[in-house]
Amino acid sequence: MRVLGFMSGTSLDAVDMAVLETDGEAIFAFGPAGERKLSAHTRALVEQATADARAWPWDAPEPASFAPAARAVAQEHLAAALSFLAEHGLRSVDLDLVGFHGQTVWHEPPGRTRAEGRTVQLGEADILARGLGLPVAFDFRSDDVAAGGQGAPLAPIYHAAVLRWSGLSGPVAVLNLGGVGNITLAGRDGTLTAFDTGPANGMIDLWVQARTDRRLDEGGALARAGRVHEDVVRAYLDHPYFATRGAKSLDRYDFSLGPVEHLSLQDGAATLTAFAAAAVAIGVKASPERPSQIVVTGGGRHNPVLLEAIRQKAGVAVSTAEDQGWRGDAIEAEAFAYLAVRTWRGLAISFPGTTGVPASMTGGRITSG
Numbered sequence: 001m002r003v004l005g006f007m008s009g010t011s012l013d014a015v016d017m018a019v020l021e022t023d024g025e026a027i028f029a030f031g032p033a034g035e036r037k038l039s040a041h042t043r044a045l046v047e048q049a050t051a052d053a054r055a056w057p058w059d060a061p062e063p064a065s066f067a068p069a070a071r072a073v074a075q076e077h078l079a080a081a082l083s084f085l086a087e088h089g090l091r092s093v094d095l096d097l098v099g100f101h102g103q104t105v106w107h108e109p110p111g112r113t114r115a116e117g118r119t120v121q122l123g124e125a126d127i128l129a130r131g132l133g134l135p136v137a138f139d140f141r142s143d144d145v146a147a148g149g150q151g152a153p154l155a156p157i158y159h160a161a162v163l164r165w166s167g168l169s170g171p172v173a174v175l176n177l178g179g180v181g182n183i184t185l186a187g188r189d190g191t192l193t194a195f196d197t198g199p200a201n202g203m204i205d206l207w208v209q210a211r212t213d214r215r216l217d218e219g220g221a222l223a224r225a226g227r228v229h230e231d232v233v234r235a236y237l238d239h240p241y242f243a244t245r246g247a248k249s250l251d252r253y254d255f256s257l258g259p260v261e262h263l264s265l266q267d268g269a270a271t272l273t274a275f276a277a278a279a280v281a282i283g284v285k286a287s288p289e290r291p292s293q294i295v296v297t298g299g300g301r302h303n304p305v306l307l308e309a310i311r312q313k314a315g316v317a318v319s320t321a322e323d324q325g326w327r328g329d330a331i332e333a334e335a336f337a338y339l340a341v342r343t344w345r346g347l348a349i350s351f352p353g354t355t356g357v358p359a360s361m362t363g364g365r366i367t368s369g
Contacts, residue, residue: 001344002031004085005099006077008349010179010252011205011299012043012103013215015080018333019072019095024341027165032088035332036080046122052104053120054253066105066122073103074127081116081132084133098136099340100125101332107141107251109150117145119152129369137340140364144350145210149357152251153182156194156354158335160186166324171289173316176331177201177250177300181280184354185287193288194354195248198241198279201300202252204272210257211265217369223273226266233258236275242282247356274340276300277309284314293317295324339364 001023004360007016015038019031038046052063069241077100080086085091102121110117122306125138141151159174163186204223205216217223236259241248260268284291294316298305301320311318321328339349343364351360 001096001341003097003337003340004335006108006251008103016333017084020328020334020337024345024347026087027110034084034328042072042076042248045072050105069123070122073122078131080177092134097340098134099336100136101336109249110148118354119145120224123334125367126369129367135364135366137343137364143214143363144355144357147357149355150247152249153314155335156184156192158338173291173294175294175296177298180250183283187289192353196250197283199255200276207268217269218302222266222269223305226270227273228274232271273306277313280310295319297321297328
């Protein structure tokens with residue numbers, strides 16, 4: 001199938017898009033990829049929905065801000081798709097399916113504060129299906145969480161496919177440095193182990209946004225100019241999350257900026273960068289097999305200070321997606337194109353070793369509008 005996949009991360013930067021030709025098992029071809037920056041209007045609606053989600057009682061109806069944010073997210077994705085397809089000389093009839101992740105505004109896995117979990121990805125898939133005239137696969141995480149899984153990460157099965165396409169054999173790790181970091185460890189026999197490592201770009205971005213008019217630490221320049229406060233890093237690492245083994249996941253806001261509030265802009269960036277790298281190192285050391293290398297995807301691969309800190313703390317060779325011939329900015333959009341086909345075919349998308357779900361299971365839903 002020829003599929004258009006979408007991803008919009010918690011950085012609220014852009015809608016990422018990629019076309020993939022796959023049967024949900026092998027990768028046959030990579031189509032065009034690109035992005036469209038989120039509008040200030042949509043970002044504001046999602047930020048309000050996120051703030052409301054953080055204060056949302058379990059026994060209360062969903063916040064009123066969810067519906068307008070969901071419509072805006074869908075309309076933003078539709079506009080992005082139409083311009084993207086036109087730019088690359090494609091039409092809807094050239095595609096078979098769409099994979100739509102939606103915009104995460106809350107993620108609380110089972111066991112954190114109660115037995116059941118709750119994960120919310122906003123976006124009206126019907127708007128996208130009607131606008132493109134194509135079936136849309138969406139809501140990939142809910143079934144996993146309802147079955148007792150973490151609901152994340154979901155990309156590992158795609159990481160395994162890309163590793164096969166590249167001819168890379170295990171033990172090797174794929175590390176996605178988004179708002180939260182997640183790692184996929186492919187063993188020598190192909191067994192997949194995956195989990196969220198800890199905060200990655202998210203806390204650094206929030207720190208920079210709180211202190212400047214910028215949205216991120218471009219190229220790690222602030223961190224490079226600052227001093228790491230090791231006592232603060234150790235305090236962060238004392239969090240029980242890092243003592244937990246097996247499948248585990250985080251929300252972008254699970255860790256507070258409070259411990260760095262007394263630091264300068266540069267020292268705060270340096271300390272949060274060191275924390276993100278130390279979290280990855282803990283994950284690598286807890287893996288069943290020590291990887292021969294870590295391939296880094298996601299926005300964090302553009303931060304050389306973060307990558308060097310990971311090399312030093314993990315003691316493992318680090319390469320970027322581009323070093324392997326991958327499209328680092330498109331990996332997650334490709335992943336949801338791949339998962340869309342697996343949903344269409346009724347193939348499993350989450351596994352005991354990746355989300356902690358009791359048994360491999362299908363997920364996602366399909367709408368034709």
